[in-house]
Amino acid sequence: MAGNNSIHFNQQKMDFTSKQRTEMRDAFGKTLVELGLKYDNMIFLDADLHTSTKASEFKNRFPDRFIQMGIAEQNMFGVAAGLAFEGFIPVPSTFAVFASRRALDQIAISICYPKLNVKIPGSYVGVPTSRAGASHNSIEDIAVMRSLPNMLVADPCSNNDLKAIMRKAMETQGPVYWRISRYELPEIFPDNYEFEWGKGVVISEGRDVTLLGTGIMTDFNIRASELLKKEGINAEVIHLASIKPIDRELILKSAKKTGCVVTSENASVIGGFGDAVLEVLAAELPVNAIKIGVPDRFIESGGIEELFTIHKMQPEDIAKAAHKVIQNKKKVYE
Numbered sequence: 001m002a003g004n005n006s007i008h009f010n011q012q013k014m015d016f017t018s019k020q021r022t023e024m025r026d027a028f029g030k031t032l033v034e035l036g037l038k039y040d041n042m043i044f045l046d047a048d049l050h051t052s053t054k055a056s057e058f059k060n061r062f063p064d065r066f067i068q069m070g071i072a073e074q075n076m077f078g079v080a081a082g083l084a085f086e087g088f089i090p091v092p093s094t095f096a097v098f099a100s101r102r103a104l105d106q107i108a109i110s111i112c113y114p115k116l117n118v119k120i121p122g123s124y125v126g127v128p129t130s131r132a133g134a135s136h137n138s139i140e141d142i143a144v145m146r147s148l149p150n151m152l153v154a155d156p157c158s159n160n161d162l163k164a165i166m167r168k169a170m171e172t173q174g175p176v177y178w179r180i181s182r183y184e185l186p187e188i189f190p191d192n193y194e195f196e197w198g199k200g201v202v203i204s205e206g207r208d209v210t211l212l213g214t215g216i217m218t219d220f221n222i223r224a225s226e227l228l229k230k231e232g233i234n235a236e237v238i239h240l241a242s243i244k245p246i247d248r249e250l251i252l253k254s255a256k257k258t259g260c261v262v263t264s265e266n267a268s269v270i271g272g273f274g275d276a277v278l279e280v281l282a283a284e285l286p287v288n289a290i291k292i293g294v295p296d297r298f299i300e301s302g303g304i305e306e307l308f309t310i311h312k313m314q315p316e317d318i319a320k321a322a323h324k325v326i327q328n329k330k331k332v333y334e
Contacts, residue, residue: 024180025123027159029054031166032091036062039170043083045069045076047094053123053180055093073098077106077118084116089170095129096122096138096179100145108148111175115150119169120177125155126215126266127299128183130307134298142214143271145177146244152197153244154178155215155265155273158188161241164195172197181216181266183304188218188239200247202254206236209322210254210261214240214273217264217292217313224318235322243273248280255281260325261289264318269293288328290321 036042036058045067050056059066069076073094080090092099099107099122111118122141129137146153152172156162162180169176188203203222211221218239225235236254240247255261261281263274274291281287294311308314 022159023182023184024156024159024162025052025054025182027162028121028123028166028180029057031163032058033061034163035166035170036065039089041087042089042091042170043067045080045083045090045092047071047073047076047092047098049094049123053093053121073103074106077103078110080118081106081110081114081116084111084118089117089119091119091121093121093123095124095136096141097124097136099177100138100141104144107151107175112148112150115174117173118175119166120175121166121180122177123180124182125179126181127294127307127311127313128181128216128266128304130299130302130304133301137299139268139294139299140271141177141179142243142265142267142273143275146276147271148175150174151244152176152242154195154197154241155243156180156241157213157215157218157239158185160187160189160191160193161195161239164189164193165241168195168197179215183216185216186219188222195241197242198245198247199242200250201239201241202250203237203239204235206234206258208234208258209326210236210238210258211264211318211322212238212240212251212254212261212277213264214243215266217266220313220315220318221264223315224322227315227319228322233322233326240273240277243276246276246280248284251277251280252285255285255287260287260322260329262292262318262321262325263289264292264313266313267293268296270296288325290325292318292321 076092080092083090154165213221228235263277265273269291
């Protein structure tokens, strides 16, 4: 553990470049069953998407605790609020775009305002949902959800990270929102990994630049750090699954050491994770920083890797941004 109680792994003991890749939604379905066995007051509400989200596993195991709401997301979140008032732990599930846009008023007023114990998984987030088009793609959900009072927000980088977040969400009183990417990811954490709200993870230490990532972009940051290492640049890689609350202490500690920062998110750069980091830095330690993510535009329908390239979100783009902030840092001190 690091001095600020943030998790700190030894790279020599962990394989952060594992080639094993499975989709996060598969882990979501299996973890729902695990939680259903532990919490007999857990009720799953579905917006006619259980075959896509893999929540069908929960439906098959607990048919009496699975409620099909149909394509009526606003009503679904209102029902979830009512169930929470009655002592149940409702899990209303839909694509992130419908939770953050279509049902925002119900989530804000019916769930967040009274601080009800509702757990909200937002599926199909960011660039990997590109084939579905703008109507089904969510890039603004981080910005929207973190702006809601009483809402906690998390974005996992791997299956074990997702499992740990889901377990912690059920233990946490009040509304929680977490993201689920439809993307094949290498496993970064061990099976017994435990997630903590407001605590980041130091993947690797560095002195030249800090790469701060959330969600699937942490894997991109790891690959970017490997590119930088070949050029003699030592990057500190930090994963911040907990976006709200965010690990202010770890951000400041790393930025103070390296003097420059690159943030990466599978979401819009407006109001999201990068801005959450910059809010911390602007208030206490202004340093050179660049945000990597989707610019101010809707995502086109296209190939996933193609769109990561178009939006300049690839590991090579992160490495270029690192070069830029390092050069800017040098100019400040010259």
